[in-house]
Amino acid sequence: EPKTIGQRGAFIVIEGLDRAGKTTQVKRLCDKLYSQGHNIKTLRFPDRTSPIGKMIDSYLQSQTEMDDHVIHLLFSANRWEKAKWMEETLKKGCTIVCDRYYHSGMVYSAAKHNPNLSLDWARAPDVGLPKPDAVIFLDLEPEEAEKRGGYGDEKYEKKEMQQRVRELFYTFESDMKVVNAGESLEIVGDHILEKIEETLKDVLEGRSRVGKF
């Protein structure tokens, strides 16, 4: 018997640094919640499948150059493309587990140190998006990321950039639940579950509405 019948679903976001194991943890969390009887949908940003997503993908792979503001607005537009679907999905009683969202949007762009692209400027285009019920931040020490084989070839996957991104994520510490991603898969998974337990209960028992950023 699905637990979410008659109630809205919960909106859970997994944020974190590159190499923190977000994708694996999103999968584990979905499997776990599904086995508990939740209706689940997953989402990841950037969603590289839409026309805007394809432009983002091309930028991340250094195949096209773009002004910092332009790519920032495309990342935001890529979230707005899904906003209506997210609201409808939650309303139907489906829980959404999402790999990255507007915190990534703000911090990666602001970490570029472009004097014309402040954190405030970066925040503005995302204002009004559906607000997650819980944001987990998978935190990883840079040394640990390096032990995991270092970063990939995409834009932003450089040590100095990741360090700035990490510092900026911490300016949103009060919005997020920090989980140390340096532990084993199982331990990280258990910590995530512990941190969202209260939120899930509140949502599923009808005590909380979908907010807006």
Ligand code: NYM
């Ligand atoms: N990224 C992701 C941004 O710069 N802004 C955003 O709004 C989002 C959602 O894209 N290095 C960056 C962070 C990552 C890169 O993400 C690709 P992933 O999770 O590796 O596909």
